[in-house]
Amino acid sequence: MSETILDVDGLSVDIATPRGALHAVRDISFSVKRGETLCLVGESGCGKSMTSLAIMDLLPKAATRTARRLTFADEDLGKASRKRVNALRGDRMAMIFQEPMTALNPAYTIGNQLVEAYRQHRNASEAEAREQAVHLLDKVGIASAAQRLGQYPHQLSGGLRQRVMIAMALMCGPDLLIADEPTTALDVTIQAQILRLLADLQRELGIAMVLITHDLGIVARIADRVAVMYAGQIVEEGPTASLFANPRHPYTQGLIDCIPVPGRTVPGGRLGTIPGVVPSLVGEIRGCSFRDRCSHARDICAATVPLKETADGHQWRCILENAV
Amino acid sequence: MIGYILKRLGLALLVALAVSAITFFLLRLSGDVALAIAGEGAQKEDLDLIRKTYGLDRPLVVQYVDWLWQTLQGDFGTSLYFKTDVSRLVLDKLPTTIILGFTALGFALLIAIPLGVLAAVYANSWIDRLALAIAVVGQALPNFFFALILVMVFSITLRWLPVSGSGTWLHFIMPTIALGYYVAPAFMRLIRAGMIEVLSADYIRTARAKGLPTHKVIFKHALRNAVVPVVALTAVQLGFLLGGSVVIETIFALDGLGYLAYQSITYKDFPVMQVIVLLLSILYVLLTLASDIANAWLDPRIRVA
Structure with a gap:
């Protein structure tokens, strides 16, 4: 059960802009094992989505991906042909997107879109694929699944569409599921349902899941490990319990302070905020990228930041001893 | 509905x-x-x-x-020049023009769809620029001039095709090309613009994430959505086709409604002109209506609602 499904080492994504290269993702490394959920956390624009798109080879044309190592089940994705990548995508690695409203093609029925991947990868007949589609719609909690197949995306609510997206991603029984803020566009009540569904399915099917979110409340509930991203870097990574109980990076601490905790946060009291904005990622970036917003910042923070690690695999990038 | x-x-x-x-x-x-x-x-x-x-x-x-x-009451009068019933005259010529209209439209789409899709998929590359050049030439070149070039090349130099007349299907080839190339650029540009927009849509990313091969992503997921405005344009372009057919039929002496219109203008054959204009305008309005219905049918959001 400890087989590594996804291994990322030194992944960077640069986007060409008129003002120079934008370093959207800077030299990040992490790995996900079978049956494990890794949460990628961070503010908007910190490179979470770019990371997921880079793994799936779905980056926009202007973006380039480099990595020392990028392997999926010991297969080098960096060297894989486009045909090979297409064979893996939708079959063994699948992705769920942020916007269920626009992620489904408005011109085709959901049945049509559900069976596609299965027919493509399994060489299955239409009938077999539809059977599998009904089975999965059932599994993601959609009632009268067989009738739903004939419906168009615009006839479904956002929550239902996201369930369809999840079913679609699971059609071929993937080893890796990447969910890019799957609940951001949904109502709060629906968010909880979708997350529970994802967590249950992940456990039941034993898949490796990378869940991208900016909601730490979600993370605490379902993640095995957490990676906190800031300005394109992973600034802290570790087992969920360790990271929440003992955050080492001032940014992680800042994020945790932003969540109200029943019983501990004083009613009517102020929640924590992190002042300032994310720095520009264009051009050369030196030293700690969080130092402009960090209350512990000193002159030394402009120097190269070391990567520190404890025995339980908790890593962070901060030059200060015990800043938090 | x-x-x-x-x-x-x-x-x-x-x-x-x-x-x-x-x-x-x-x-x-x-x-x-x-x-x-x-x-x-x-x-x-x-x-x-x-x-x-x-x-x-x-x-x-x-x-x-x-x-x-x-x-x-169904009495369209008598032609001043041909001395026959206008209705008879017009009905005799109508099929030729309708055939030419559809073959020209077919030819236009046959070159516009692949070129438009290629130009969008390889936007801003040499392929895109080549497609643009083909479109610009098509729009800038007067269709009678292009028709004459065709005659020079295929009839006079190569001697493959008859210069004029309307006896066989061979007589339709050059008029079809001349008229089709005249209306193709508008289709091509619309398909290119539509495809570029659609290709950046989220559902295209979803389709790619499923591991579908590129041709399926482009032709199934993208083109179907990009083609909706093209249907609306088709009606407008059919109007151009009807107008263009007057010139093209005259050049190739193709015995259709356009050629008849030209003759009736030359001979001041008022009853015939009157009926042709009326017929063409009714055809045009009906085609616009047909394209609106087709549009509704293509977009399930309109159809089902």
């Missing part, structure tokens, strides 16, 4: 009526019918007699109402 169609049909009738009135008055203002009947150099007495016989001395409005009444 039914109510919508009925409303549009009513509108079509009004348009046809307006067009018939405008053509009637414009044609009468452009020349003297009596002179057309009697021929150049006729005596004043003869002209007066003709005016009296045909009722041309009455006010224009009365003449129009008279014409309209006869037309509504």
Whole structure:
């Protein structure tokens, strides 16, 4: 059960802009094992989505991906042909997107879109694929699944569409599921349902899941490990319990302070905020990228930041001893 | 949907009526019918007699109402030049023009869809620029000039195709190419613009994430959505095709409605002109309606609602 499904080492994504290269993702490394959920956390624009798109080879044309190592089940994705990548995508690695409203093609029925991947990868007949589609719609909690197949995306609510997206991603029984803020566009009540569904399915099917979110409340509930991203870097990574109980990076601490905790946060009291904005990622970036917003910042923070690690695999990038 | 169609049909009738009135008055203002009947150099007495016989001395409005009444009863009058029933004449020529219209449209789409898709997929590359060049030439080159180039190359130099006439399907090849190339650029540019927009849509990313091969992503997921506005354009372009067919049929002496229109203008054959204009305007309005219905059918968000 400890087989590594996804291994990322030194992944960077640069986007060409008129003002120079934008370093959207800077030299990040992490790995996900079978049956494990890794949460990628961070503010908007910190490179979470770019990371997921880079793994799936779905980056926009202007973006380039480099990595020392990028392997999926010991297969080098960096060297894989486009045909090979297409064979893996939708079959063994699948992705769920942020916007269920626009992620489904408005011109085709959901049945049509559900069976596609299965027919493509399994060489299955239409009938077999539809059977599998009904089975999965059932599994993601959609009632009268067989009738739903004939419906168009615009006839479904956002929550239902996201369930369809999840079913679609699971059609071929993937080893890796990447969910890019799957609940951001949904109502709060629906968010909880979708997350529970994802967590249950992940456990039941034993898949490796990378869940991208900016909601730490979600993370605490379902993640095995957490990676906190800031300005394109992973600034802290570790087992969920360790990271929440003992955050080492001032940014992680800042994020945790932003969540109200029943019983501990004083009613009517102020929640924590992190002042300032994310720095520009264009051009050369030196030293700690969080130092402009960090209350512990000193002159030394402009120097190269070391990567520190404890025995339980908790890593962070901060030059200060015990800043938090 | 039914109510919508009925409303549009009513509108079509009004348009046809307006067009018939405008053509009637414009044609009468452009020349003297009596002179057309009697021929150049006729005596004043003869002209007066003709005016009296045909009722041309009455006010224009009365003449129009008279014409309209006869037309509504199915009497389209007699051709001044061919001396036969206008309805007979027009119905004989109509199939040729309809065939040419559809083959030209087919040819236009045949080059516009692949070029538009290629230009969008390889946007801003040399392929895109080549497609743009082909479009610009098509739009800039007058269609009669292009038709003459075709004649020079395929009929005179290579001797593959007949210069003119309308006996066999071979006679349709050059008119189809000349007319199709004339309307293709507008389709191509619309398909390119639509495809570029659609290719950046989220559902295209979803399709790619499923591991579908590129051709399936482009032709199944993207083109289907990019083609919706093209259907609306088709009606407008069919209007251009009908207009363009007058020139093209004349050049190739293809015996269709366009050629007949040209002849009737040359011979001041007023009854024939009147009916052709009316027929073409009705055709145009009906085609627009058909494209609107097709549009609704293509977009399930309109269809199901």
